Amino acid sequence: MPQNITQGYKALMAKAEAEVDSVSAAEAIALAxxxxxxxxxxxxxxELEREGRIPGSFHAPRGMLxxxxxxxxxxxxxxxxxxxxxxxxxxxxxxxxxAGATLTAMGxxxxxxxxxxxxxxxxxxxxxxxxxxxx
Numbered sequence: 001m002p003q004n005i006t007q008g009y010k011a012l013m014a015k016a017e018a019e020v021d022s023v024s025a026a027e028a029i030a031l032a033x034x035x036x037x038x039x040x041x042x043x044x045x046x047e048l049e050r051e052g053r054i055p056g057s058f059h060a061p062r063g064m065l066x067x068x069x070x071x072x073x074x075x076x077x078x079x080x081x082x083x084x085x086x087x088x089x090x091x092x093x094x095x096x097x098x099a100g101a102t103l104t105a106m107g108x109x110x111x112x113x114x115x116x117x118x119x120x121x122x123x124x125x126x127x128x129x130x131x132x133x134x135x
Contacts, residue, residue: 013094016101022115025124028087032056032126038084042099043091043118052128054089054121062090065099069108080108089114089121 023031031037032054039057041048042065053059058079060068067075080086086108088096093116100113114121122128 009094013097016097016113019104020097020100020111020113022093022097022113023087024115025120025126028089028114028121029124029126031085031087036084038079038082038086039114040086040088041090041118042088042096047091047118049131051091051118052130054118055127055129057089062095062099066102066106069103069106085110085112087112087114089117091117092119093117 028039032039039054041053041057041059042062043059044061045059048059060077064075067073068077069080070076071081086103088100088103088111090096090099093113096117097113100111103111116123
C-alpha cells in the first residue's frame with residue numbers, strides 16, 4: 001500500500017457495513033412498491049444509458065449526492081427532505097455502501113444499501129426500463 005494511504009477501500013467498506021443496513025435485491029424489489037421508499041441510483045448517467053434503470057428510481061450522481069442531500073446546499077433536491085426510506089444503489093453495491101455511510105453520517109435516515117446493486121436487482125428479476133436516447 002502506498003505510504004500516504006492509511007486505510008484501504010476494504011477497511012472503509014467494512015466500517016460502512018457496520019454503519020449501514022443493507023437489503024437484498026428481493027427485499028428491495030418488494031420495498032420499491034411502497035410509497036414511503038425511494039430508490040436512489042448513484043451510477044453515472046452513461047451506466048443508466050447503457051444498462052437501464054429501476055423504474056421510478058431517482059438518479060443522484062455520486063459526485064453530487066452530498067450536495068443534493070444537504071438542505072443548506074444551493075444544489076439541494078427536495079426529495080431528500082421527505083420522510084422516506086432511501087435505498088441507495090450503484091452497479092455492484094460498493095459505491096452505494098460508502099455513499100450510504102456518508103449519508104448516514106450526514107443525518108439522513110433511514111438509508112439502506114442495495115446489496116449487490118443493480119446487478120443483483122437484475123439477477124433477482126427486478127423490472128428495468130431503458131432511458132430515452134439523449135439528443
